[in-house]
Amino acid sequence: MGDWLRRHASTSFTPSVFRLISRAVWAGYPERISLLWVLHYLRAAGGLLPVILNEGGAQDQRIVGGSQVISERMATDLGDRILLGRPALRVEDHAPDRMRVVTPVETFTADRVIVAMAPSDTVRIDFAPALPKPRAELASGWARLPRLPLVKAAVLYKTPFWRADGLNGAMQSDRGAIQLVFDNSPDDASMGVLSCFLSVVESPQFADRKSREEGLREELARYFGAKALDATGYVEKDWSTDPWSTGCITPLTPGILTAGGEHLRKPSGRIFWAGTESAKRWCGYMDGAISAGARAANEVHASLKT
Ligand SMILES: Cc1cc2nc3c(=O)[nH]c(=O)nc-3n(C[C@H](O)[C@H](O)[C@H](O)COP(=O)(O)OP(=O)(O)OC[C@H]3O[C@@H](n4cnc5c(N)ncnc54)[C@H](O)[C@@H]3O)c2cc1C
Incomplete structure (x- = not known):
């Protein structure tokens, strides 16, 4: 690029x-x-403006109660069909017998398997027989990318005080410690929430949680005034330390997609690939994860009929 x-x-x-x-x-x-990755991403979003715009773009809408509400409601409907604490360790395909998915707790059998996660997450699964070389290299190339600390922090306030000052609570900087800020207050404005995205590599002064909790308020005060110092709470997550989620916001380097891009969603025998990275629309976003899952389910359905 x-x-x-x-x-x-x-x-x-x-x-x-x-x-x-x-x-x-x-x-x-x-x-x-990789320019190819950028183009893939932008095409899936319908252009550059949808990616960067708040209104009418990727950040246009939020989910009342937070995006976890979707998972929670789906989990309620699915009930005990959701089995937690069973990471897939091994996927075996000894056609024409049924496939086997081995977890630490039990082994499942299936006619088809959908793997719905980032390519980099799939390298922890042992596939037998081995995946086609380009698919395996796509995943290993993705997994080799450095995982830089990317912290999403929410600084909480009694009220969204910035609104009364005529500010929208949004900020983007190419040099400040905080890259991005959004007003993430609940719909009823019962409290104020500023969501901050922070690149710790570029801000070593914010290397640990305590320094972030204190320092981010001061940073926010630079943009939203002294009231930003009076935070009532702080929540954060460093996504690079999440062992089960290595994908999503990935700085994919040149060569990885050129060699294996075709295998992003091409089934590998009876294994079907979902996950937002394989989406044709809104790759990298929740929307893409949903449509990729639907596409993989349709592929499985069609393959079972043949
Ligand atoms: C900081 C941050 C902010 C974001 N903001 C937005 C936003 O504003 N809007 C938006 O649309 N998107 C946003 N995203 C992106 C969004 O979170 C992803 O697009 C979406 O979660 C991708 O869904 P997925 O199902 O493809 O993968 P994931 O959500 O990563 O789900 C994969 C699942 O597979 C599980 N898993 C991994 N390995 C195994 C295994 N071996 N066995 C069994 N299970 C396994 C993981 O635990 C995980 O639950 C954001 C992401 C981050 C990190």
Whole structure:
């Protein structure tokens, strides 16, 4: 992407803007990110503007109660059909016999298997027989990317005080410690919430949770005034430390998609691939995860009829 920008940017402003965008959207800088990945991502979103716009774009809507509500309600409907604490360790396909999915607790058999996670997450599963080489290399290339600390923090306030000051609670910076801020207050404004995205590598002063909890308020005060110092609570998650979620906001480097992109959603025998990275629409987003799951289910359905 960096090379392309150098060749095609008509003003020096363009690379600066793309730096800001690539840091926020792919957690990396243009000089390392694959242009093919960027194009794949933008095409799936319907262009650049839908990715970066708040209104009418990727950040246009929120879910009342938080996005976990979707999972919680689905879990209620599915009841005891959801089995937790059973990571898939091994997927065996000894056709024409049924497939076997081995977990630490029990082994399941199935006619088809849908794997719904980022390609990098699939490297922890032992596939027997081995996956086609390009698919295996796609996953291992994805998994080799460095996992840089990417912290999402919510700073809580009694009220969304910035609104009374005529501010929308949004901020994006190409040099401040905080990359992005959104007003994430609940619909009824019963409290104020500023969601912050932080790249710890570039802000070593925020290397630990305590320094972030204290320091982020001061950073926010730079943008939203002294009232930002009076936070009532703090919640954070460093996604790079989550052992089960290695994908999503990935600065995919050149070569990985060129070699194996075709295998993002191409079934490997009786194994079908879902996960947002395989989505044709809104790759990288929740929307993409849902449509990829539906697509994989349709593929399984069709393959069972043949
Ligand atoms: C900080 C952050 C902010 C985001 N903000 C937004 C946003 O505002 N809007 C939006 O649309 N999207 C957002 N996303 C992206 C969104 O979270 C993802 O697109 C979505 O979660 C992808 O869903 P998925 O089902 O493909 O993968 P995942 O959500 O990663 O689900 C994969 C599941 O597989 C499980 N798993 C992994 N390995 C195994 C195994 N071996 N056996 C069994 N299970 C396994 C994992 O535990 C996980 O539950 C954000 C992501 C991050 C990290």
